[in-house]
Amino acid sequence: MPPVPPLLHRYVVSAVLDAPLTRLRYVDPLLGVFTGVLAYYLHETHPRTALPPDQRLTELIRWKREKTQREREDQLRASDAAEQ
Numbered sequence: 001m002p003p004v005p006p007l008l009h010r011y012v013v014s015a016v017l018d019a020p021l022t023r024l025r026y027v028d029p030l031l032g033v034f035t036g037v038l039a040y041y042l043h044e045t046h047p048r049t050a051l052p053p054d055q056r057l058t059e060l061i062r063w064k065r066e067k068t069q070r071e072r073e074d075q076l077r078a079s080d081a082a083e084q
Contacts, residue, residue: 043049044056
């Protein structure tokens with residue numbers, strides 16, 4: 001079998017050999033995030049480990065969002081009052 005020409009080896013052979021590793025580089029973080037989200041969902045919904053409804057993540061997010069909106073409205077009112 002004749003040796004592979006250098007340019008062919010540099011651009012074609014190395015690209016073919018590196019392709020699976022490139023794909024795995026993007027698949028691994030996605031798999032990790034998916035696994036973490038699934039584990040957290042199962043932790044919150046499993047009957048043995050389920051939290052009360054008022055202590056779940058959705059309630060925490062709702063509370064934080066409402067708090068941030070109240071603070072933003074207070075800042076807007078203060079800035080409007082200062083302008084007048």
